[in-house]
Amino acid sequence: MNRSLRNIGWLGIVLWLLFGCVHKPQETVDALPYCEEDTTAWGLLTTDGTVAAPSGTWRQAPSAVVNGRFTATDTDGRVHLYGLEQPDRPLSHTGGYYRIGYFFDRVTVAQHSPDMPFVLLDRDGETVAVVDNSVRMMHNFSCARALVYTDTGHYGYMDLQGRLVLPAVYDYAADFADGVALVGRLDADGRMGYAFIDENGEVATLPGTSSRLLGVRYSDGLLNCRELDSGRCVYMDRKGRDALFLSDTIVEAFSFRNGRAVVQSEQGRGVIDRQGRSVVASVYTDIYLSGKDRMALCRAGQWQLADAEGNPLSPARYEAVSPFLPSDALVVRKAGRMALLNADGHTAAVGWVDSIACDPVALRLVPQVFVRSEKATSHAADKVMEKDSVKKADEPLKPEREVPVRVTHRTAPDWRTVGKDNPFYAEAVKVVSGRLEEDDAERRRIILNYVEHLRTAYTTKDVDFLEQLFSERALIVVGTVIRASSQESEGYLSPRQVVYNIKSKQEYLGRLKELFRANKHIDLQFSGFKIMRHPTAEGIYGVSLRQAYRSDLYSDDGYLFLLWDFRNPAMPQIHVRTWQPAFPDGHTPLPEDEILDIRNFNLQ
Numbered sequence: 001m002n003r004s005l006r007n008i009g010w011l012g013i014v015l016w017l018l019f020g021c022v023h024k025p026q027e028t029v030d031a032l033p034y035c036e037e038d039t040t041a042w043g044l045l046t047t048d049g050t051v052a053a054p055s056g057t058w059r060q061a062p063s064a065v066v067n068g069r070f071t072a073t074d075t076d077g078r079v080h081l082y083g084l085e086q087p088d089r090p091l092s093h094t095g096g097y098y099r100i101g102y103f104f105d106r107v108t109v110a111q112h113s114p115d116m117p118f119v120l121l122d123r124d125g126e127t128v129a130v131v132d133n134s135v136r137m138m139h140n141f142s143c144a145r146a147l148v149y150t151d152t153g154h155y156g157y158m159d160l161q162g163r164l165v166l167p168a169v170y171d172y173a174a175d176f177a178d179g180v181a182l183v184g185r186l187d188a189d190g191r192m193g194y195a196f197i198d199e200n201g202e203v204a205t206l207p208g209t210s211s212r213l214l215g216v217r218y219s220d221g222l223l224n225c226r227e228l229d230s231g232r233c234v235y236m237d238r239k240g241r242d243a244l245f246l247s248d249t250i251v252e253a254f255s256f257r258n259g260r261a262v263v264q265s266e267q268g269r270g271v272i273d274r275q276g277r278s279v280v281a282s283v284y285t286d287i288y289l290s291g292k293d294r295m296a297l298c299r300a301g302q303w304q305l306a307d308a309e310g311n312p313l314s315p316a317r318y319e320a321v322s323p324f325l326p327s328d329a330l331v332v333r334k335a336g337r338m339a340l341l342n343a344d345g346h347t348a349a350v351g352w353v354d355s356i357a358c359d360p361v362a363l364r365l366v367p368q369v370f371v372r373s374e375k376a377t378s379h380a381a382d383k384v385m386e387k388d389s390v391k392k393a394d395e396p397l398k399p400e401r402e403v404p405v406r407v408t409h410r411t412a413p414d415w416r417t418v419g420k421d422n423p424f425y426a427e428a429v430k431v432v433s434g435r436l437e438e439d440d441a442e443r444r445r446i447i448l449n450y451v452e453h454l455r456t457a458y459t460t461k462d463v464d465f466l467e468q469l470f471s472e473r474a475l476i477v478v479g480t481v482i483r484a485s486s487q488e489s490e491g492y493l494s495p496r497q498v499v500y501n502i503k504s505k506q507e508y509l510g511r512l513k514e515l516f517r518a519n520k521h522i523d524l525q526f527s528g529f530k531i532m533r534h535p536t537a538e539g540i541y542g543v544s545l546r547q548a549y550r551s552d553l554y555s556d557d558g559y560l561f562l563l564w565d566f567r568n569p570a571m572p573q574i575h576v577r578t579w580q581p582a583f584p585d586g587h588t589p590l591p592e593d594e595i596l597d598i599r600n601f602n603l604q
Helices: 381-386 426-431 438-460 462-471 505-518
Strands: 027-036 043-047 051-058 071-073 077-084 084-088 107-111 119-122 127-130 133-137 147-151 155-158 168-169 179-187 194-196 203-205 212-214 225-226 231-237 242-245 251-258 260-265 269-273 278-284 288-289 292-297 300-306 330-334 337-341 369-373 470-483 495-503 522-533 542-549 555-565 573-581
Touching: 027 337, 051 084, 071 269, 147 168, 168 179, 225 251, 231 251, 260 278, 260 288, 269 288, 278 288, 278 292, 426 438, 426 522, 438 522, 438 542, 470 505
Parallel strands: 470 573
Antiparallel strands: 027 043, 043 051, 071 077, 077 084, 107 119, 119 127, 133 147, 133 369, 147 155, 155 168, 179 194, 194 203, 212 225, 225 231, 231 242, 251 260, 260 269, 269 278, 288 292, 292 300, 330 337, 470 495, 522 542, 542 555, 555 573
């Protein structure tokens, strides 16, 4: 697991996933990775502002420290568990893991490799249990329960000893919070019915029969809902009774925290108290609430700290801020530099540094999801890679333009020497095997060179390189997870759908330029890479891969598809680019038959 997350994003993350459970140990984020100048020299900065490990201790960013435990990656790419009391010494001397989760509870989830069964580790790094082979996906623990998805296609819950204490019988399930979890089951007519269950599987709250969109978890004893017919927002108590109706001007309401909740009107975001009274006017683009008496307000792209009533605490303004940590510290960015502000609003002793990595998973803004993959490929391919060779490097692609543009020249990789851990290894084996037609091999090599350079282009913010490959009439399709309309909803839960926004080449590249300006660090990680030659349309290829995107202000995980056209040998171009979220509802994997590929496009 690569922890070089740098200034992991916070903007646009739903606040109502932040809150924990009354039945689990108190969660703390004790320290965050930081680097002073060099992004290959990382240390740990405690959330009270002291240095736990100096910058330069690790070449890659370690994880955040949660409840005294964190992970770091060695030079071989293996992940090891550490304790904050001795941050330079691993707790276990095993060969390391592919991935280790945060210690939100007494045990956590780990993977020896992407395709092996999950294991549970205790705080000393010792194996507590090996999870049953039928579990294909699981979340980290919340309220001493871990949400699991089995090969039966249903959800259940596992305890801290690795036992499936709530069997996999649910068609929908969410993490436990505030002592309960939202689950759903389909009836014979395909309609979903929902209930909140306790940790023993007993029904704690049964939503009423009125059509409502439900939030997925209680916080401060209240659940945010919206009526389907009127669109009015309401909060429900733990017994399923209506506790608070909001004004018709409120279009969305989020979870309460310490007696306050963020609400959205047509004019912007504001804050209300438990009686529904406005505390902060709805004029802001975003708001983060602390656990006590502070908040961060964003307006016109500038963030400012305020008290519980929204009054500014200082004239200082920031380009970006993180959500508040459990200690009420937060990370701020100004003039491209970052600092940690403690609960009193004072800057940490190290002052302004190059980067502080604030992982939204560590803050429980999003679930920590573990997925098992199928074991990759053949020994025959290994032998082909060892003995075959690449003919020559590709010439840089030339854009079809009347005016000259800067062309970025790069040395094409030698695909004979690429390692097995490279995401393009399996396809590179085919290219160098000598078994493909010459034109086919050359086209695939161009594609390999492009996707290899794609990662660098985002890191170096090279828009020119990206612009050259897209045709002027390219179809850019971006998947966005939204709520279904009231007329489309059959159940009580707010169903989430993937809606595909179509953009022109210039719209897409314009947005990309904005992202490049707004983010100092951008990182792409690829997996599951495949090249597909169209069976009947000569010169048409489809490229599919899994893309994990990380930047200062945003992160996502999804499936990328590119439709290539080589019918003009002098200028290959991309006519279609699509992206789909890997987990449309936050935790359920996108079904394989819904992942777009070359079969979804009419090429006649």
